[in-house]
Amino acid sequence: MSIENLKCKECGSTYELGASYFCENCFGPLEVNYDFSGLDPHEVKRQIQAGSQGIWRYSDFLPFEGRPGDPLEPGLTPLLRADRLAERLGIEAELWLKNDAANPTHSFKDRVVAVAVAKAQELGFDTVACASTGNLANAVAAHAAAAGLASYVFVPANLEEQKLLATGVYGTNLVGVRGNYDDVNRLCTQLAETRPWAFVNVNLRPYYAEGSKTLAYETAEQLGWELPDRVVCPIASGSLFTKLGRGFQEWLDLGLVSGKQPVFNGAQAEGCSPVATAFAEGWDVCKPQKPETIAKSLAIGDPADGPYAVEQARSSGGGIDAVTDQEIREGIKLLAETTGIFTETAGGVTVGVLKKLAERGELAADERVVVYLTGEGLKTLDATRDTFQMHEIDPNLDSFEAEFRREVSV
Ligand SMILES: Cc1ncc(COP(=O)(O)O)c(C=O)c1O
Ligand SMILES: [Zn+2]
Structure with missing residues (x-):
C-alpha cells in the first residue's frame, strides 16, 4: 500500500500530503488517496491478525508514510449480541451493538x-x-x-x-x-x-477522518470477516457515517470481505437535524440549523459531510431519521435496562432511531444489524435525571419492609 496524495472529493484535483483540507479550485473537501493495487488479501489478513490489539493493526489502510504509534492506542472495542433489546423491540433481526465507549477517553x-x-x-x-x-x-x-x-x-x-x-x-x-x-x-x-x-x-x-474507517474494519473482523446487512449510526458532521462506508468499500474492493455494502441508517436529534431534514426533503445539500437539543455531542448545525451522508443513505436504500429529546432519554434507558450498557445522548439518539425502524417494520427477520454506540453515559448524566426514583429508607428492617410492603418469610 502507498499513500499517494490528497484528492478533492468534488473535482478530483490532487495535492501533496500536507496540512491542507480544501480544494483551491472548487473549495471541495480533500480526502486521502491510496494505492492498494498489488495488495494480496490473504497476506493483508495475516498481517492484521498478527498486529496490535487496537487500531494500528489496520495501519495498511491509514494515512502514514511510516508506522504510526500511540501510547493510548484505541480500538478493538466489544461487539455484543443484544437479544434482549431485540426482543423488547419486537424484532427477529440479529442485533449487534458496537460499544465504542470502551476506548481510552470513552468515545469513538x-x-x-x-x-x-x-x-x-x-x-x-x-x-x-x-x-x-x-x-x-x-x-x-x-x-x-x-x-x-x-x-x-x-x-x-x-x-x-x-x-x-x-x-x-x-x-x-x-x-x-x-x-x-x-x-x-x-x-x-x-x-x-x-x-x-x-x-x-x-x-x-x-x-x-480516516480514523473512523477502523470502526468498519473492526466490525467486519469481529463478524468473522463478513459485513452487516444494515448499520445504524449517529450523525453530527457526517464524517463517521461516510467513513464507515469507505472502510467497508475498501475491504470489498480488496476481496477481504465478500457481499455488498450494508444499508445505512443515520441518526440525528430533532433539535439539530440538518442531515435528516435534507434526506426527508429530497435535497442534495443541507440547510444550516441553530441547534437546540440535549444531544450536544451531535449538535452541528452546518455539517461538513452532510451532503455525502445523505447520498450514502439514499444509494444504500437506507435513511436518516431524527428523534426528540424525550425519545433520546427513553433510548438511553431502554438500552441500559436491556443490555447493561449506559450510553451518552448520542447513543440515545441511535437507539431511538433503531426503535423507530423497528416500529415501522423496516428490520427484516433475516437481517444482521450493527448499531454504533459511540459515547459513554457518565459524560451526559443529566439526561438520566428524573427518569427513575431511589427508594430512601432508614437503616432498619421495618423501614425496608414498609417501603417495599413485602412479607418476610423466615
Ligand atoms: C458520541 C459521538 N457520536 C457521534 C458523533 C458524530 O461524529 P461525526 O462528526 O463524525 O458525524 C460525535 C461527534 O462529535 C460524537 O461525539
Ligand atoms: Zn476541487
Missing part, C-alpha cells in the same frame, strides 16, 4: 484523534488543537498529553460539566467559546490560518 473520537495526532507528529507539529462538541475535546487533550504535545481545545462554553472536567484534567488549554459549535468551528478555521497548529478536524481533517 479516540480513533480519529489517535490518527490525527500521530499524523501531526509525522508532519512535525508540536501543538494540536480542535473545535469540539465535547468528546473530541476529551480525546485531543488526552492523546496530546500521552504524546507530550501542547494542546488547545475549543468548545461551546455551555457544554456538559462532565465533558469539561474530563478535558481540563489532562492539562490542556481548554477554551470555552460563548457560542454554538458552528461559531467555535468558524473561529478555529480562522485560527488555523494564523497559528502553526495542527487542528485535528480542520487542517488535518483529511487524515483525522
Whole structure:
C-alpha cells in the first residue's frame, strides 16, 4: 500500500500530503488517496491478525508514510449480541451493538484523534488543537498529553460539566467559546490560518477522518470477516457515517470481505437535524440549523459531510431519521435496562432511531444489524435525571419492609 496524495472529493484535483483540507479550485473537501493495487488479501489478513490489539493493526489502510504509534492506542472495542433489546423491540433481526465507549477517553473520537495526532507528529507539529462538541475535546487533550504535545481545545462554553472536567484534567488549554459549535468551528478555521497548529478536524481533517474507517474494519473482523446487512449510526458532521462506508468499500474492493455494502441508517436529534431534514426533503445539500437539543455531542448545525451522508443513505436504500429529546432519554434507558450498557445522548439518539425502524417494520427477520454506540453515559448524566426514583429508607428492617410492603418469610 502507498499513500499517494490528497484528492478533492468534488473535482478530483490532487495535492501533496500536507496540512491542507480544501480544494483551491472548487473549495471541495480533500480526502486521502491510496494505492492498494498489488495488495494480496490473504497476506493483508495475516498481517492484521498478527498486529496490535487496537487500531494500528489496520495501519495498511491509514494515512502514514511510516508506522504510526500511540501510547493510548484505541480500538478493538466489544461487539455484543443484544437479544434482549431485540426482543423488547419486537424484532427477529440479529442485533449487534458496537460499544465504542470502551476506548481510552470513552468515545469513538479516540480513533480519529489517535490518527490525527500521530499524523501531526509525522508532519512535525508540536501543538494540536480542535473545535469540539465535547468528546473530541476529551480525546485531543488526552492523546496530546500521552504524546507530550501542547494542546488547545475549543468548545461551546455551555457544554456538559462532565465533558469539561474530563478535558481540563489532562492539562490542556481548554477554551470555552460563548457560542454554538458552528461559531467555535468558524473561529478555529480562522485560527488555523494564523497559528502553526495542527487542528485535528480542520487542517488535518483529511487524515483525522480516516480514523473512523477502523470502526468498519473492526466490525467486519469481529463478524468473522463478513459485513452487516444494515448499520445504524449517529450523525453530527457526517464524517463517521461516510467513513464507515469507505472502510467497508475498501475491504470489498480488496476481496477481504465478500457481499455488498450494508444499508445505512443515520441518526440525528430533532433539535439539530440538518442531515435528516435534507434526506426527508429530497435535497442534495443541507440547510444550516441553530441547534437546540440535549444531544450536544451531535449538535452541528452546518455539517461538513452532510451532503455525502445523505447520498450514502439514499444509494444504500437506507435513511436518516431524527428523534426528540424525550425519545433520546427513553433510548438511553431502554438500552441500559436491556443490555447493561449506559450510553451518552448520542447513543440515545441511535437507539431511538433503531426503535423507530423497528416500529415501522423496516428490520427484516433475516437481517444482521450493527448499531454504533459511540459515547459513554457518565459524560451526559443529566439526561438520566428524573427518569427513575431511589427508594430512601432508614437503616432498619421495618423501614425496608414498609417501603417495599413485602412479607418476610423466615
Ligand atoms: C458520541 C459521538 N457520536 C457521534 C458523533 C458524530 O461524529 P461525526 O462528526 O463524525 O458525524 C460525535 C461527534 O462529535 C460524537 O461525539
Ligand atoms: Zn476541487
